[in-house]
Every structure is written in structure tokens, then in C-alpha cells.
Amino acid sequence: MTDSVIRASGLTLRRKQRDVLHDISLDIPAGAVVGLVGRNGAGKSTLLQCLAGLVSPDAGSSALLGCPSLDLSDAVRERLGYVAQTPDLFGWMSVLEHLQTIGRAYPRWNEERCLALALRLDLPLSTNVSKLSGGDQQKLAVVLALAHDPDVLLFDEPVSSLDPLTRREFMRAIFSGDQQRERTILISSHILSDLERVVSHVAFIRDGRLQAFDSWDAMLEHYRLAPPGSAPPAEATVWRGAASGRVLIDSRRAPQLAAAGRALTLDELFMELNT
Structure with missing residues (x-):
């Protein structure tokens, strides 16, 4: 492809x-x-x-x-x-x-x-x-x-x-x-x-802006919620929830956090990107 x-x-x-x-x-x-x-x-x-x-x-x-x-x-x-x-x-x-x-x-x-x-x-x-x-x-x-x-x-x-x-x-x-x-x-x-x-x-x-575009396999493998209290680098941040305070990261840009968290379902990603 x-x-x-x-x-x-x-x-x-x-x-x-x-x-x-x-x-x-x-x-x-x-x-x-x-x-x-x-x-x-x-x-x-x-x-x-x-x-x-x-x-x-x-x-x-x-x-x-x-x-x-x-x-x-x-x-x-x-x-x-x-x-x-x-x-x-x-x-x-x-x-x-x-x-x-x-x-x-x-x-x-x-x-x-x-x-x-x-x-x-x-x-x-x-x-x-x-x-x-x-x-x-x-x-x-x-x-x-x-x-x-x-x-x-x-x-x-x-x-x-x-x-x-x-x-x-x-x-x-x-x-x-x-x-x-x-x-x-x-x-x-x-x-x-x-x-x-x-x-x-x-x-x-x-809101008319593209938040993320990637293969679904890559999202399953690499998109994670940053552990509480961690400070992921800006380049690894996919989305920071204004209300929840949680940070969604792409672990390819923060290898030190690759083992953190678990794979998110599409529903869970949707919720994180809209809170």
C-alpha cells in the first residue's frame, strides 16, 4: 500500500x-x-x-x-x-x-x-x-x-x-x-x-482539525495513556485532555514509556480524544 x-x-x-x-x-x-x-x-x-x-x-x-x-x-x-x-x-x-x-x-x-x-x-x-x-x-x-x-x-x-x-x-x-x-x-x-x-x-x-491519523495496528501497539506523574516529551504527546488531565502518547516518540499502560480500544481512544 x-x-x-x-x-x-x-x-x-x-x-x-x-x-x-x-x-x-x-x-x-x-x-x-x-x-x-x-x-x-x-x-x-x-x-x-x-x-x-x-x-x-x-x-x-x-x-x-x-x-x-x-x-x-x-x-x-x-x-x-x-x-x-x-x-x-x-x-x-x-x-x-x-x-x-x-x-x-x-x-x-x-x-x-x-x-x-x-x-x-x-x-x-x-x-x-x-x-x-x-x-x-x-x-x-x-x-x-x-x-x-x-x-x-x-x-x-x-x-x-x-x-x-x-x-x-x-x-x-x-x-x-x-x-x-x-x-x-x-x-x-x-x-x-x-x-x-x-x-x-x-x-x-x-472541531475541524485532524487529531491523529495512523494505521490501526500502530495505534494498538503504540498509543498509551502516560502514567500519572510522568512528564512525556511534547513530541510524544498525541492529546492532552483539558478536563481529565490525562495525556495520550505515542510511545514511538517516548521509548522509555513503551511498557506503560495497555492497548486502548477504538471506543477508549475516542473518549480520550474528546475529553
């Missing part, structure tokens, strides 16, 4: 004299599955919209597959799957009509694969989209994003309205494409237990 597929450099977006995103830089390699983690309002949706070319930043730039996000070529769009937090769907169509209409836009669209995904997620094909529940609308958006077997997936809370069984089927579906090609995934979710099982990397974002 050496080639950059998703890249952001100094992304900054201001709204009402406030930075919604502040100087965010990311370099996501081919084949990575990146969990984007943060509280509501942290900037996750805005970051994904910038990467997809749907929002123009005030500063900085981003690219997908080497193509600027604000000028994505048709060839790149054909290799991209995107699910917004609130799906933008055609309410007057049936589910099947919606799938067939969108499918005509993608040369690599596979109707058999599309219908198999719809069946796997228990999606009612004959129902009008306007009559679908919120969960079923989310399922439809997921099928639309996956049915052309894209190389890059951007998912904004794609499972928030799904029950546990459907979430499991969704996770299976995103890894069931052509295994001869690498698929790069950036997915935001509040259901951290789901992410923890599938991610290769994690990006934490708070």
Missing part, C-alpha cells in the same frame, strides 16, 4: 467566521480502509464532501486517484462510490427503476450484482422510494454506491439507520467485489465496534 489514492493538503473551509475544517492533510494509500471518527459537528461530513468535489474549500486542495476533487474526470467518477449521510434519491421512482436508471451511467454496472446486493440487504424493489423507511433509503444509497464495483468508496454514516444484521451484511458487501483490484475506503461512523473489525487506519477529527 504505497500509492496515494485519497489525498488532502491543507484543506480549510470557513463558515460564519469559523473554520469548519482547519488545515487538514491526509494521504491515504491504495487498499486502505480508513475509519473517520469524531463527534457530531466535528467536520466529518464536510471533509467527505470536499474530497468528493461537492464543496469547494477556502484553502488547500484534495484529489482522488490523482485527479483534483473539484475537477473529477468521468473516468474517475466511474471508479467512485459515495454515500451521503442524507441520501439524495428520486422519490417518484420505484427502487428497481432507480437502480436501473442510475446503472445506465456506469459502464462497469452489473445488474446481476446490483440485484444480489439489493436482495442481501432485503431492499423492496417494487416500492416507491418516497415510501421507503429511512433505513431502506440508506440501503438503496449503499446499493447504488456498490453496484458498479468501484475502486474508491466514501461513506458518510452509511449504517446509522440499519439494524445489526443489516450492518453485518453491509460490511460483507463492501468487501465482496473483484478481489483482483484494490479497493480504498474512507468511512465515517459512530458505531465504533463495527469499524474496529474492518479498518486498517483510523483518522480522528475534532
Whole structure:
């Protein structure tokens, strides 16, 4: 995993004299599955919209597959799957009509694969989209994003309205494409237990700023809470909790503290980075 597929450099977006995103830089390699983690309002949706070319930043730039996000070529769009937090769907169509209409836009669209995904997620094909529940609308958006077997997936809370069984089927579906090609995934979710099982990397974002971005294996091996009373060097400090007073460190920059503490779960890291 050496080639950059998703890249952001100094992304900054201001709204009402406030930075919604502040100087965010990311370099996501081919084949990575990146969990984007943060509280509501942290900037996750805005970051994904910038990467997809749907929002123009005030500063900085981003690219997908080497193509600027604000000028994505048709060839790149054909290799991209995107699910917004609130799906933008055609309410007057049936589910099947919606799938067939969108499918005509993608040369690599596979109707058999599309219908198999719809069946796997228990999606009612004959129902009008306007009559679908919120969960079923989310399922439809997921099928639309996956049915052309894209190389890059951007998912904004794609499972928030799904029950546990459907979430499991969704996770299976995103890894069931052509295994001869690498698929790069950036997915935001509040259901951290789901992410923890599938991610290769994690990006934490708070108040529009990137707090930490690393491989999940590295976080498990090296991220620790500094022992009480210790004075970790500044370069090893990942986050200092204003309320808790605890210090999260990267032991690669403080080898003397490498044996301190234990590996933290994704939930525990989230709590430490948001207190």
C-alpha cells in the first residue's frame, strides 16, 4: 500500500467566521480502509464532501486517484462510490427503476450484482422510494454506491439507520467485489465496534482539525495513556485532555514509556480524544 489514492493538503473551509475544517492533510494509500471518527459537528461530513468535489474549500486542495476533487474526470467518477449521510434519491421512482436508471451511467454496472446486493440487504424493489423507511433509503444509497464495483468508496454514516444484521451484511458487501483490484475506503461512523473489525487506519477529527491519523495496528501497539506523574516529551504527546488531565502518547516518540499502560480500544481512544 504505497500509492496515494485519497489525498488532502491543507484543506480549510470557513463558515460564519469559523473554520469548519482547519488545515487538514491526509494521504491515504491504495487498499486502505480508513475509519473517520469524531463527534457530531466535528467536520466529518464536510471533509467527505470536499474530497468528493461537492464543496469547494477556502484553502488547500484534495484529489482522488490523482485527479483534483473539484475537477473529477468521468473516468474517475466511474471508479467512485459515495454515500451521503442524507441520501439524495428520486422519490417518484420505484427502487428497481432507480437502480436501473442510475446503472445506465456506469459502464462497469452489473445488474446481476446490483440485484444480489439489493436482495442481501432485503431492499423492496417494487416500492416507491418516497415510501421507503429511512433505513431502506440508506440501503438503496449503499446499493447504488456498490453496484458498479468501484475502486474508491466514501461513506458518510452509511449504517446509522440499519439494524445489526443489516450492518453485518453491509460490511460483507463492501468487501465482496473483484478481489483482483484494490479497493480504498474512507468511512465515517459512530458505531465504533463495527469499524474496529474492518479498518486498517483510523483518522480522528475534532472541531475541524485532524487529531491523529495512523494505521490501526500502530495505534494498538503504540498509543498509551502516560502514567500519572510522568512528564512525556511534547513530541510524544498525541492529546492532552483539558478536563481529565490525562495525556495520550505515542510511545514511538517516548521509548522509555513503551511498557506503560495497555492497548486502548477504538471506543477508549475516542473518549480520550474528546475529553
